[in-house]
Amino acid sequence: MKRRIRAIILMLLLFAGILIPTEYAEAVTGEEYDIVINNGTIMNPSTEHQLEGYNLAIEDGSIVRITKDEIKGKKVIDATGLIVAPGFIDLISYEPNSVGIPLKILDGVTSNLLMHGGTENAEAWYKNWESRGLAVNYGASSFITRMRWPIVGSSIYATMTNESDIEKLIAAARKNIEAGALGISFSFEYVPGIQREEVISLLHLAKEYDVPTFYHLRYSSSEPPNHGPKGIEEVIYYAEETGAAIHIMHINSTGGTFYMDEALQMIEDGVANGLDITTDIYVYDGWATYLSSARFNEGWQERFRITYNDLQIAGTEERLTKESFTKYRAIAGVLAYAHGSMPEEELLMALKSPYVMIGSDTIISGGNDHPRGAGNYARLFGRYVRQQKAITMMEAIKKTSLMPAQRLESVAPAMRRKGRLEVGADADITIFNPETIIDKSTVSQPSLPSEGVEYVIVNGTIVKNLDGLVKNVKPGQPIKSYFVDKSEENQPIPYNIILDATELIGTQDAYQLNDIVYLPITALKPIKKSLRVEANGEIFIDENIKLEVGNGSAYDGEVLMSLSHEPILYKGQVYVSLKALMEVLSLDYDVEAEENNLFLSTTDRTPAVDKDEADTEEKEEQEENKEDIGEDGRPSYFFMIAIAILLLGVAIIPYNRFKNKGK
Structure with a gap:
């Protein structure tokens, strides 16, 4: 009986995985990274982002994720109040x-x-x-x-x-x-x-x-x-x-x-x-150098606007005089600090x-x-x-x-x-x-x-x-010239954006990461009225669309929408997956990707409906779904639990009937 119940529960969990969006399921089950740095202020100089409330994941010696999601690590560093640089x-x-x-x-x-x-x-x-x-x-x-x-x-x-x-x-x-x-x-x-x-x-x-x-x-x-x-x-x-x-x-x-x-x-x-x-x-x-060096050749006082007493033997309290200067200058390897130089x-x-x-x-x-x-x-x-x-x-x-x-x-x-x-x-x-x-x-x-x-x-x-x-760790690696260091670098993929099948409006360097194609957010510049990337990770497109680095949700006006993948920091820019980019562009265009081309069509796809009627229906639908959808636009825990209970009942009732019949 117990084994059968466990099997039923496992089947329900697998089925629930179909219902829950993939990224949300990952956040709940939690991939475990080597090291996770939580709650610090992440400062990335290549994009000049200063990210508060973010978490950073490390795997196999590399940074693999910078996200707003809660993530798990074999080692966790609480960086609250600290700068992560x-x-x-x-x-x-x-x-x-x-x-x-x-x-x-x-x-x-x-x-x-x-x-x-x-x-x-x-x-x-x-x-x-x-x-x-x-x-x-x-x-x-x-x-x-x-x-x-x-x-x-x-x-x-x-x-x-x-x-x-x-x-x-x-x-x-x-x-x-x-x-x-x-x-x-x-x-x-x-x-x-x-x-x-x-x-x-x-x-x-x-x-x-x-x-x-x-x-x-x-x-x-x-x-x-x-x-x-x-x-x-x-x-x-x-x-x-x-x-x-x-x-x-x-x-x-x-x-x-x-x-x-x-x-x-x-x-x-x-x-x-x-x-x-x-x-x-x-x-x-103040600078410092060896007293025996050419820097202290004849005339050094005038050259550097200092005196004997401005010189101190580093590692001691001793200030020099003419006599001690002469003595130490004859000894190799004696370093003096020049105060006020x-x-x-x-x-x-x-x-x-x-x-x-x-x-x-x-x-x-x-x-x-x-x-x-x-x-x-x-x-x-x-x-x-x-x-x-x-x-x-x-x-x-x-x-x-x-x-x-x-x-x-x-x-x-x-x-x-x-x-x-x-x-x-x-x-x-x-x-x-x-x-x-x-x-x-x-x-x-x-x-x-x-x-x-x-x-x-x-x-x-x-x-x-x-x-x-930390004792007995030596992770340092040699930094060598390209004649010796043959490590391969991720190569860009030229990606064309074509409007109405004829107008080439831009070619971007795309990159493939974990079988996912990413394009820079700047690819939107030629086709959007405005694009603004803020230092805190927020991205505004035409002022009504809002994305965020490391966040799988976006806003179209006040409407919350889910993205296939969260925007990332990569190669000194913000990158968005091709799929997520298409989801954003589909708000205004018919979108299709083929090979290394992204085709946009300005065909009017808006159905002819009364605006007031549509707004009323949308509000009623949102009210009906409010209890089933969380604030982030994903299914709420209560909704998922209700579905799980329903499925459990559906599975157990036939089993009990079968068991009673056998008696």
């Missing part, structure tokens, strides 16, 4: 180590990239870190400083003018990029022997391979003629000569110091003239530029470090977003995630999936408290961890939670 990408960092990487994670960093410096042997470098494993993603550029050594020696003043020597350097750089290196890195101020001939030749290679080039500029002096803007002028010239992409590292300490307005204008003019130029800053008013008003000026992103220029290695290696990102959000309101939260997130990813997209396929919170993006996510995030590291204690970063997720694995760093 793409993981921060530290473009201007150094070699990973066991001290620095944990501090990067606590500062919200999910990718540690060596674009200031890098490696002379990419194949060996990547193999080493792949064998050891890291909790964050990692990658490196071709480090020209060291690549010159086998050819002209290690002297920083050695020049390379011999054509055969330059050809050897080009061949080495070519091999390095083909082995995975992400660009070409120069340090002109620290290696002044690097001159025009070799730079131009290397930039032709960069242009050929479409890889970015990175520069610590030649000049950072406050006094002409060899002042900061002259260093910017030099690299802009290289870009004009070769067409290569250039990135100026930490322009607030090298190139723009005391000339930030002029420096930013030079970059803006270069971009306006078709050049590919970006730059970065770290959010401090960069005006904060110039930092604020740079933060507002659309061409400026954020990079730390440091990784903590043990104590004699700049505090930016531990606190750069939390300081941006705590001091300059929350306290000073210098830029918006979205601008800061863009500068720490999307912009660094975009800088490397031409060479690194993986970066096209990072720096975003979209369907299909890598699940590199930083979740922080906007009210408490702040840096704690100082010049005397540069290894103090930041506060306010609550969770960090790398490739779908939690590496930091409310209890702190």
Whole structure:
């Protein structure tokens, strides 16, 4: 008897599944994802959406859903009151180590990239870190400083003018990029022997391979003629000569110091003239470097407008005198912090530029470090977003995630999936408290961890939670050039929209996801009077139709309608499934899809009925159905329970009759 009853109930549930809309059934039964992040403020810089009351699902290391539906996860993060952002990408960092990487994670960093410096042997470098494993993603550029050594020696003043020597350097750089290196890195101020001939030749290679080039500029002096803007002028010239992409590292300490307005204008003019130029800053008013470096050559006080006493040995309380400066300058590897060497008003000026992103220029290695290696990102959000309101939260997130990813997209396929919170993006996510995030590291204690970063997720694995760093997890992946990274990217499908069988009104890039074709919501622009996509996820079409990202319901005026699929964030836009798009368009057109064409017909399909009579009938029908339909336009629980009871009775009565007859 019990087995038969269970069979009947199972049959009823299966039958009820036919009656309940598919997406509603999924919401009730609940697909279980690897990780679900609930109730946070999801901020996606690629579309500039700020989504409240949404939930995010992660599966197999990728973001698979951003929705208003309740969803289930094997692990659930309650992000109430927290910001859910793409993981921060530290473009201007150094070699990973066991001290620095944990501090990067606590500062919200999910990718540690060596674009200031890098490696002379990419194949060996990547193999080493792949064998050891890291909790964050990692990658490196071709480090020209060291690549010159086998050819002209290690002297920083050695020049390379011999054509055969330059050809050897080009061949080495070519091999390095083909082995995975992400660009070409120069340090002109620290290696002044690097001159025009070799730079131009290397930039032709960069242009050929479409890889970015990175520069610590030649000049950072406050006094002409060899002042900061002259260093910017030099690299802009290289870009004009070769067409290569250039990135100026930490322009607030090298190139723009005391000339930030002029420096930013030079970059803006270069971009306006078709050049590919970006730059970065770290959010401090003092730089730091080794006392033995060329930066402290004769005349440094005048160049940087500082004195001996402005210098502090990082990791200590010691301020320098003339005597101690001389002593430490003779010792390799002693790093000094230059207090007050960069005006904060110039930092604020740079933060507002659309061409400026954020990079730390440091990784903590043990104590004699700049505090930016531990606190750069939390300081941006705590001091300059929350306290000073210098830029918006979205601008800061863009500068720490999307912009660094975009800088490397031409060479690194993986970066096209990072720096975003979209369907299909890598699940590199930083979740922080906007009210408490702040840096704690100082010049005397540069290894103090930041506060306010609550969770960090790398490739779908939690590496930091409310209890702190998660031990023994190493989900970080190598970020390599396209010569090595052959991962396939979802390719667009050209989709035509044709009106009245003759007029081609647009071709859109469609994409297929899980056997479902999606088109951008912008496909509606040529055929609708107005289309407005709001930052909160709402989409208004001709003001009377309302859709919403992550919501399977829509409104036509005051009438609620169900969509086949919820709109999604994808490829920097809002995408709608072809079926859902047809459902929206069918309100005004006859719609038919055939192959890669969407046909619209303006044939009048409205029956000739009296409007008042139709309105009255519609209201009466809505009143009759009110108890059976929920507020979201789907069958109410009471309605479904009533149907289930009815079906159960229909099934059990014949069974009882059969049983009694047998007696």
